[in-house]
Amino acid sequence: MNKSILGLDKKDSAHLVDNLNGLLANFQIYYQNLRGLHWNIKGKNFFELHVKFEEFYTDSQVKIDDVAERILTLQGKPLHTFTDYINKASVPVGRDISNDEEGVRLVVTSLSELLTIEREILVISEKADDEGTNSMMSDFIAEQEKTIWMLNSWLGK
Template structure:
């Protein structure tokens, strides 16, 4: 078993890098959908949602950078082209959404998909004793679960 500079198995690290790159691709698509929601929202909830979408995409940029830096820490290379993102992403793409309920539903569905990916990474990182990745996933998951609860409350669910 060959170990990395971090003391992790190199094969395990490569597997985590691949999964983290998938998460990175999904976050990039989610980020761009949030920008579109921010720009295109209309109606009585404009001011509230325009600000909220900006909060979400600003937070997503931080997470995107954190994920890319974790990939680099694990001695991998983060994806960085839109072609790569589109080919890897499974989150829905929001296009020209102006309706408040439709936009919030897109965010909930997207976060739900991100949670699925993050839980896979959480489980893998726990199995291979990668505390850095595990801790990052745990923090992201807890935050997104709360956001989903709040958005579902806004939706009346």
């Protein structure tokens, strides 16, 4: 087998890098959606959601950096252009959303899409014996599942 300096199969690592770049692209779209929601939210829930969306985008910045650094750790190159992000992302783009419920629904939908991608990466990282990526995905998944539960509770679901 052709092993990397980390002891991982180079082919498996390349496959993980490709999938992690997909996650990175989706996180970047999610992040920008959150910035737009933070800036444009209106109504009686403004103060509550303005702060919450900032909390979410600050957390996303950390996760974006974590994913990019994991890609580099696996000896790959993280995507870094908006063109790449748009071409690779499946998270919906939110445009001019100022309604509180519409904004929260966009976050829930986006997190659901991120969870799907992270679970796919989790399967790949398990098969590759890549505990670093596996651990990162597990942490992301647990946190995002709880956030979805809370946001759905806010929506009255």
